[in-house]
Amino acid sequence: MLLLSPSPPAPAAAVTVPRRILLTPHRRLKATSTPPRLACLRLRPAAPLRGIPSKTGCRAAAADADAAPSQVPGGDGGVRGAMVRIGEALSLGFPVWVASACALALWRPPAFLWVGPTAQMLGLSFTMLGMGMTLTLDDLKTALLMPRELAAGFILQYTVGDGSTVLFWLDLWNDNSMQTKYPRLYTFAKNKNISVAQFLTSNTLEIQFHLPLSEQAYHEYQSLQDYLQTIQVQQEDKDTWQYIWGNNTYSSSKLYNLPYKNIQPPKPFIWIWDSKCCNKLRVFTWLLLMDRLITRNILKRKKLKLEGDNYNCVLCNRNMEETAFHLFFGCPFSQSCWQQLDIHWNLGADFFQMITQAKQQFSSTFFMEIFIIGAWQIWKQRNNFIFDRGRPSLVSWKQNFVEEARLQAHRLCDSKRATFLSSLGLQG
Ligand SMILES: [Zn+2]
Known part of the structure; x- marks a missing residue:
C-alpha cells in the first residue's frame, strides 16, 4: 500500500x-462541529453580490455606524466625515486588499502561518458581517430572481478535489x-x-x-x-x-532503487560489477567479499560436522582454520599466487581498505579482473584437492589463471584486450 x-x-x-470536498492550499481544519464547507457556502453567495451598487453599499454600511452619514458632504472636515471617508476607502479597496493578500500568500505561504483557526473565524465573521450590512431587501429580491445562478454557486463549492x-x-x-x-x-x-x-x-x-x-x-x-x-x-x-516514483509505469529497477539508492556500499562491490568478467566469476567474488563462500569455516558455523573435526585450510599445512580471509589472503599458498601477479595485501588494514590500497598500488587498470580471476583459481585449487584429491600447486594455478584470463579477455574490446593481456605478459 x-x-x-x-x-x-x-x-x-x-x-x-x-464525494467532493473542498481541499484548498490553506484549508483550515478547525475542530468544529460545523463542517467548514457549509460555512463557505453561506459566506460566499455569488449572486447577491452582483446586485450591489458599491456606492449604495458603502453608504448603507456607513449609515449603520453613523446616524446620518449620507448627509455628510465629501469635503466636511469633521471626525464623522473623516471616518466615512476612511470607511469608503477601505470598502472600495476591498478587492485590492484581497488580491494583494492572495498574491502575497502565493509568493510567501509561510507568511500566513500565524493565521490560526480563531483568527480565521473572526476575520471571516467580520468580513461577512460587513458584506451582510451592505445588503438591502432589493438585493435579496434580485438574488432570488436568479435561482439557477444561486444554485450553481451552492453546488460549485463541492467541486474541488476528492x-x-x-x-x-x-x-x-x-x-x-x-x-x-x-x-x-x-x-x-x-x-x-x-x-x-x-x-x-x-x-x-x-x-x-x-x-x-x-x-x-x-x-x-x-x-x-x-x-x-x-x-x-x-x-x-x-x-x-x-x-511512488511519480508515474504509472512499473519498473523493477525503480522499485529496487527505492530502498537502496541511498545506500553506499564499499567501493570493491561496485568494482566487481564494473569489471568485465563473466557473471559466474563476479557472483563468486561477491560471495567472497560478503563472506558467503562455503569455506570450512562457514560449514562449521552452519554446524556441519566434518571428518575428524578438521576445519583447517587444505592449501597449507599450518593448521589454520579455513576462513575466507585466510584462504584467499593470509594463506602462504595464496600469497605466492598474488606475488606472481604483483598484488600485495596489507593484511593489517580493514578488509575493504586492504583491497582499495592494493588496487591503488597496482600498475594496471585491470586490477579487478586480475584479482577476480586469481581468486577464482585459488578457489578451484582448493576444490580440486577436496573433491578430486588433486594436489594444489602454484604451477597448475598459474596455468589455469592464464587460460581463464585468455577466456575472459574475449569479453573486452580489441584494444582493451591487447592491453589486458600485455599487462599480464601474454600475447594477444
Ligand atoms: Zn592456508
Missing part, C-alpha cells in the same frame, strides 16, 4: 456518488504517511481506515480519537493540526494513484 501514493480504483460507491479513496493514516499521501509521522497519535485513532475526505470533514478531537490522549499524542495532535493547515493539496476531481 505504501508503494503507491494516492489512488487505486475508487470503490464502486465513490464512483457512482462522487480524498475518498485515500486512507488518511495508512496511505502515503502528500509525501507523508500519517501513521509513521504521528505514531503515538495513531494509536489513539478510533478509525484507522478512515479516508482523507472523511477525516478532513470531521476533524474533531473527540470524534477521531479515543480520549484522553497521552501527553506525547496530544503534542502530535497539535503538530498534525499545524501540518494540515499548511499542506498544499492538489485540486483534483478524482484521486489519482501512481507509483
Whole structure:
C-alpha cells in the first residue's frame, strides 16, 4: 500500500456518488462541529453580490455606524466625515486588499502561518458581517430572481478535489504517511481506515480519537493540526494513484532503487560489477567479499560436522582454520599466487581498505579482473584437492589463471584486450 501514493480504483460507491470536498492550499481544519464547507457556502453567495451598487453599499454600511452619514458632504472636515471617508476607502479597496493578500500568500505561504483557526473565524465573521450590512431587501429580491445562478454557486463549492479513496493514516499521501509521522497519535485513532475526505470533514478531537490522549499524542495532535493547515493539496476531481516514483509505469529497477539508492556500499562491490568478467566469476567474488563462500569455516558455523573435526585450510599445512580471509589472503599458498601477479595485501588494514590500497598500488587498470580471476583459481585449487584429491600447486594455478584470463579477455574490446593481456605478459 505504501508503494503507491494516492489512488487505486475508487470503490464502486465513490464512483457512482462522487464525494467532493473542498481541499484548498490553506484549508483550515478547525475542530468544529460545523463542517467548514457549509460555512463557505453561506459566506460566499455569488449572486447577491452582483446586485450591489458599491456606492449604495458603502453608504448603507456607513449609515449603520453613523446616524446620518449620507448627509455628510465629501469635503466636511469633521471626525464623522473623516471616518466615512476612511470607511469608503477601505470598502472600495476591498478587492485590492484581497488580491494583494492572495498574491502575497502565493509568493510567501509561510507568511500566513500565524493565521490560526480563531483568527480565521473572526476575520471571516467580520468580513461577512460587513458584506451582510451592505445588503438591502432589493438585493435579496434580485438574488432570488436568479435561482439557477444561486444554485450553481451552492453546488460549485463541492467541486474541488476528492480524498475518498485515500486512507488518511495508512496511505502515503502528500509525501507523508500519517501513521509513521504521528505514531503515538495513531494509536489513539478510533478509525484507522478512515479516508482523507472523511477525516478532513470531521476533524474533531473527540470524534477521531479515543480520549484522553497521552501527553506525547496530544503534542502530535497539535503538530498534525499545524501540518494540515499548511499542506498544499492538489485540486483534483478524482484521486489519482501512481507509483511512488511519480508515474504509472512499473519498473523493477525503480522499485529496487527505492530502498537502496541511498545506500553506499564499499567501493570493491561496485568494482566487481564494473569489471568485465563473466557473471559466474563476479557472483563468486561477491560471495567472497560478503563472506558467503562455503569455506570450512562457514560449514562449521552452519554446524556441519566434518571428518575428524578438521576445519583447517587444505592449501597449507599450518593448521589454520579455513576462513575466507585466510584462504584467499593470509594463506602462504595464496600469497605466492598474488606475488606472481604483483598484488600485495596489507593484511593489517580493514578488509575493504586492504583491497582499495592494493588496487591503488597496482600498475594496471585491470586490477579487478586480475584479482577476480586469481581468486577464482585459488578457489578451484582448493576444490580440486577436496573433491578430486588433486594436489594444489602454484604451477597448475598459474596455468589455469592464464587460460581463464585468455577466456575472459574475449569479453573486452580489441584494444582493451591487447592491453589486458600485455599487462599480464601474454600475447594477444
Ligand atoms: Zn592456508
